[in-house]
Amino acid sequence: MARVAFYAPMKAPDSPKPSGDREMARNLMKAIAAQGDPSDLVSRLRTYDKTGDAALQQTLRDAAQAEAKRLIAQMPLDTDLWVTYHNYYKAPDLLGPQVCAARGIPYVQLESTRATSRLTGPWAGFAQSAHDACDAAQVIFYHTANDLITLERGRYHNQALVELPPFLPICELPPETSGHGPMLTVGMMRDGDKLASYAILAQALSHLEGDWSLEIAGDGPARAEVEALMAPFGGKVEFLGQLDRDALHAAYSQSSFLVWPGVNEAYGMIYLEAQSAGLPVVAQDRPGVRDVLFPSDYPSVSAGPMGLAKHMQQLLDDPLLCRSMGSKARAHIERHHLMPKATERFWATIRPMLKVSS
Structure with missing residues (x-):
């Protein structure tokens, strides 16, 4: 068994604020520990700079120096490996390379990106630190062909660059949908990309013929804008609000297919969840999305x-x-x-590397 130090500079897996990033970090910790290897969340230091603020970046660097010293001194002596999830220019790993060099243990990354275009501009220093952290990793696991x-x-x-496809944190498939029911959309309601997806969806709905209905699971600060987009369709569109995990799986089981542009x-866990329940997906052919469909x-x-x-x-007309x-x-989900x-x-990938380094 190997003891793993796990770190997510963007958002800790036990953060109280839900997001896809948090869920993937949780899933990865669970997967790493599934064969009995202990996985320790060694730090909750968040190095995220949303706006390119030089003063904030320096404050985070100072905090990281202090945190690295603490970890070098206090991290369990039997730690065999450090794993960092989601190192990128807005949230570089400022801890792992330092700690691993001092402790003499392998350094590995999951879902990292190299943003060369950000090596100039307000994130230049952080982008360089993200690149340096990538360089320090013996192995980088990537989730999508676009990242590669x-x-x-x-x-x-x-x-070593090794594919690790996005996955659901389950060992067996959930119950299969009956295939009868409304179309389903699952998406947070916020400005930017999410609202853009809702706008495309609304335009697509305007071209549908015959009898159809759609349920939308999700909520957020752009709820009013989404409701306005769907207003022309009246009672054909029902808003379910934000659903917990059990309620969302119940929605999958009572729907005919998932639609989300x-x-x-990045890839979208809802696509994996829906397909695992036997729902076909209607989505646009986009990088990341195609990796999970x-x-x-x-x-x-x-x-x-x-x-x-x-x-x-097509799907509405042909059950x-x-x-x-x-x-x-x-x-497909069960296999991959x-x-x-x-x-x-x-x-x-990792066990042979640990034998060589020991």
Whole structure:
């Protein structure tokens, strides 16, 4: 067994504020520990700078220096490995490389990005620190093909780049949907990319024909804007509000398919969850999104809302096709995107490295 020091500079996995980043950090800790290896959350220091504030960056660097000294002195002596999740230019890992060098243990990253374009401008120093942290890692696990592009371009010497597909933190599939019910959308309601997805969805709905209904799970500060977008459809659209995990899974089980355009989604856990329940997905063919979807002919971004509507109409008009696609998607998730596969992939790479370094 190996003892793992886990760190997430963007947001700690036990943060009280929900987000996809927090959920993925939790899932990764769970997967790493699934074979009995203890995984310790060694620091909650958040090095996130949202706006490119030089003074804040210096304050965070000072805090990181103090935290690194503490960890070097106090981290359990039997720690075998350091794993950092989501090192990038707005939240670089300012701890791991220092601590690992002092302790003489391997340093590994999960879901890291190299933003060369940010090496100038307000985040220049933080971007360089993120690059330096990438260079220090013996192994970087990447989740999407899009991430691999920049990691390969900036690969440091013989650094290993290993695919670790996004996964659900479960060992078995949940109950399968009946396939009968309304369409389902799951998305937070906030300005930016989420609201852009809702706008595309609303335009797509305007092109649908026949009898249809849509349930929307989600809430947030842009709720009024989303409601305004959906107002022309009257009672065909029902707002479910923010759902807890059990209620969301119940919604999956009572729906026919999931629709969400996926503007700038890193990959989107909702796609994995929906497909695991046997729901086919209608989404635009975007980087990241395509890494978690059952391989199929998804509408291109250039096809716009009309392309999305065409695929939605196909599933609405052909329930047998909808069920067939859902079953194939469910089998795809079982083969590639459940926790046991992620655990196996992680330790198959790491255990030989620990034997060499010991």
